[in-house]
Amino acid sequence: MFKRNYKKAMDRFTPSEAVDNKIEKMIEEEGSERSFFKPLKNRNRGTHGVRRFNPALTLGLVLIIFVSLWPLISKGNFQQDFNGTSQNASDIEPINNKDIALGVSYSDIYEIFNDNFLEKRKGAGDYAGKNDDFAKAPLEESMQDNASEKNVGSAAEDKASDSSVDYSGTNIQEEDVDEADIVKTDGRYIYMAVNNKIEVSETDKGELAHLATIDFSEKGLNIREIYLQEDILAIIASKYQGIYHRNNESDSMLKDMIYPMNEDTLVYYFDVTEPSKPKDLGSTEQSGFYLSSRIVDGNLYLVTNKNYYSEIKKDDPRTYIPSYKEGNKERIIKEKDLAIAPGELESSYIVICAYNLESQKCTSSKAILGGGRTVYASKDNIYIAMTKWKEEKDNSVVTRGEETVIIGVSLNNGTLGEPITGTVPGYEIDQFAMDEHKGYLRIVTTENTETYEEVIYKDGSTARIWKGEGKVSNGIYVLDKNLKVVGGLSGLAPEEYVYSVRFFGDIAYFVTFRQVDPLFTVDLSNPERPTLIGSLKIPGFSDYLQGYGEGLLFGFGQSATEEGRVTGLKLSMFDTSNPGDVKEANVKELKGRWSEASSNHKAILANPTKNLIAFAAENHYFIYGYQKDKGFYEKAALSLKDYDYNTRGIYIGDYFYVCTSRGITSYDMNKDFSKTDSIEFSYQ
Template sequence: MSASAKATALLATSIGLVACSGGSGSSGRKLDTDYSGLRLATSTDGALHYATKDGRVLDALRNGIRMSLAGAPEIAVVGGPAAFSDRAGGYSRTTVQVAGVDEADLVKYDGHHVYAVVPKPVPSSGTAPTGLIRNVLKVVSTDAVSAATQVVSEFTLAGEHSSVPLLYQVQSSSGDTEYLAAVSQDSRAWLQAQPVIGTLVSQPDRTIVQFLDVRDPSNVSQAWQIELDGWLRGSRKIGDTLYLVSSYRPRLAGLVLPADTLETRQANERRILEASAADLLPGYRINGGTELPLVTPRDCVLPADLSSLDAYADLVVITALDLNQRRVTDVNCISTNVNGVYVSIDSLYVGGEGVAADGAPMTVLHKFLLNRGDITYRASGAVSGRIGWTNASYFMDEYRGDLRIVTSRADVHGLSVLRETTDRRLIAMARLPNTQHPAPIGKPGEQVHAVRFFGERAYVVTARVTDPLYAIDLSNPVDPFIAGELEIPGVSTYLQPIVGPTGAALLLSVGRELNAQGVRTGIKVELFDVSDVARPHSLGVQVFGKIGSSSDATEDPHALTLLPVGHTDSYRFALPIDVFDTPSYDGRFSWTYSGVHLLQIDGLAGATPHLSLAGVIETAEPDRSNAYPRYPVPNRSVLHDECVFVVNGDTVMGSMWSRAAAEPAQLPSVEFGMQRVRL
């Protein structure tokens, strides 16, 4: 909504609050405590409209509270193309899905300093441990010539009840980081979820953004903080605008549990009727100050046929923050469940689960236009099936205004192309398979493990024991078809497109090797030539370890670091792996070592690109007191020219790429600013 529309809505809401503050739920009114006719409003694929009457939104939220008191099941609300981010400057950035759309991570780098959030236990008081975590921002200066590192400062972020914050950078025109936006979740609502003295505790979920001044890296300070009611589901940054997607459930204070008498039921109903917009809608606080309204009813979109019996258990709230001006610029809300958030440069899509008329699962999609902090609802639609839960955003992609999406219904998988119409609908222009192209995506019993859209192509990996890679031609958006297929052992869980200087198209995959019984064994990295979409073929594979081996990069793209070399004839990349390769007495394998594995793709300008292992930076190995890897947080690496900087929990180490290849067992590192050598 525009700023003027929001101002009008705020004024209308203020007037409405004054008008309804008295009379509702008065002691002389007959109270209806029969909630059996209420029903949760389901996600709809019909066009939505901004609310024109406050009561339609507020009454649906009141019904949601009534249903929760009656024991109705709650709606489950959960959790999201660029070949690379901009690589100018000779160093790697956070691996992202869409060029120009930044994603939060535990580690950020600007060519001079590594910024890493390290969770540390709060020291116990007395004999009992606290069980709390304090989050420490570690700032480490780097030398891209010698690979030297030096801890500059450590800053403890406020909030021992929060999740580990994820970082965004606000950089100057020269690329130096001036501020960091640390996004986290306050968990106190979960710690106080039990009734106290018969009254339901109403501590809300809260999303926290802490704005940290790092212009002087040795003297970090908090410049600003905003707390928003709601549980964070995803975030993205475009320019200096931070978009937050959160789910909010009203927690109305003063409700008595258990409501097992007519008197308590009527008291609860009276409290529900008296609840104002301020009670039912989320708010926010700046620097711990007075709570302000985050959402007004006029910010919400809803179906035209919403009835008086429909209930909203949750609201999904999309908030835009201007990080330069440090203010909320716009908010939209919608009632839907969420199992995927996708953000392009221009649009934000929320994907929720729905049920078709025949009872079949479907994915309901809602599109919002993003324009420099202004959010506007555009359209809704639905497709059969559901998107994956892991890296759900990668199952969606916007290209030239169309949304492409891969969904599954059991082991039947399909691709749909949706287009916005003038009547606010997302209409499927094409589906695959279809009568002209009936070949299925995947074989019986196979599940989708990875999806990647890139321009006019889509790559889909399904697997049970073998790993079929499907290359789909989307050059004609109304007539997609499977152009090529390659069947290989193993399963890929992440796909990274790579384009060479001559236009050669490659696909890098990270996943798992599978044995004959379908058991996942070592970590598998493979390079594919997809220049000819009809004939994809493997150019090389590297497998690390046996059963028990693991890598963050199989599930989290941010754990994979990439950097072009020279004129992009080569690409270097790094990923952490815990290698289990030592035979054990019971026929299994024990932990051998953990380390950052350095790989390289060469020959991009020639006819035969190839994949090779360049070296390993070992970060841990077993000893008498440490027989298993400790899974440090964060576990990331940064590539800068000929240097590799590794962030391994509280340890930051640097190495020259060539030295890591020549002497992988002898590497300098820095921990708390002190030198140590692993032998």
């Protein structure tokens, strides 16, 4: 039944406008209440058979392959260096050659959910509560009354404000592709998301004045991040819905536990032409928990991941199809905008909606059944990567590893293109593992394979007996505009893991670590033949890499002994004037061991023009400079009352501002960062 329905879903889809109209009418007449049923358990993974090892057959195949490849080897087209193998498209075995299914009908989606997911929800517990019992946040309610080298992407770029004062922006990955954060400034006003409020403050040469508060604390929301685009402030928030009780649990304490069942993402828009009186422009809402977002050319692209735990009804696609709202008007994603990603089926969607900031309207939407984890965007495309397990079984022995499915959607002034997909071995570490250049997508992954034997005992119980520690290696792959792999370099740094990646045009740098920190340099000028041109091994590792002016690469990470024991934070500066012979020009070891900047690039400010490297660590906010003749040197170590995970540093003109959940403090950069002023926020 499933195979027939899945083939039907993957090979033939005809959208029905009649169904779209019916659902629109149903929403208008019945509202948007949804009931909650049974939770989804992890389903069993599928397996694929592999051939048994045959020595004679293997030897014969090796001889055949060697003879076939001799012309390439003799011409130098097949390379192996630094424990890596350069490959082109013909060398790389396709992992999944199925295409994405587009224009999926509601009935096909229903059959997939009904055949594959619902049976696995039985016995999970009884539910109590409606979607408005967990958190009430009516969209129609106005909140106005509550208003009281590639050094871009590397860090804050200098921007010109109305007063021609330069100031820092959010640390972004790509030029002209803005990313949300908890602090934004236009060079005069600072907007902060703190304690489920937006605090608006004015700056004037270090002097500070608090102007207004936009209070969300009684709305049952969780403020995630904000954007500031000219006079529009966009606030991204999460709303939780639904509760249930696990009545089938034997432990009486578990019976009364309340679980969040659903999460939707909202965007509130405010006109801040007059910052002391923010004007509520309305809101939009989108199915799913917040994954990431970008703003390109005045359009907000919001990416969410929608899971379905509730009871589904065939004649009500709202129970299994994502939707979005403009005010109180709910619109379900149309059939022509639905898709199914290739590979093993998932019960979650990636939902992408484009919103025009001036009109606060959704201009385009897509929903792809398959889920996702990591978001990267250029000016022209947005990519969502998801990691899936693949398994191969030989009798009772199972070998499994990870693969990354990439979904690509083009961006065209608020219009989303048809999704396309590609697949590469391994998993990516974060958004910096992906980069688009000259029409090609490049991605760095870590491939981890492990083997176990399935054992079935006489009493029917089962167990897994793991065989060895598994195999780990790393690779870099190049995909064309259709997300087909055209080249790659695999087998790098066996038994080590990727910790950071950065691309600069035709050059890629990435760090792996187990005991020492190899910094690899890959030449990508020929997309079909990536070439490893350098490998520098030093103790420790870098969690984050960024260009720091001509011929320099800054690394923020951890120092370590030669045995791999981490000893504390460190700053590294690499000389990349010769990419084939990278050297560590300077290193600075710090006493602290933890900083948000290790896992969040938005928490670090590194600007070579201002010669600022700034970040919070433990109970201080550190500001360093770098000079070729003296290396790293400390400019300031500003004390924080308590370490605040949500700490940001920005500069406006000659003044530096440290923003925490407690308030803002300003410092004069021309007077050795002496304190100028401060304001505190209310916790009430």
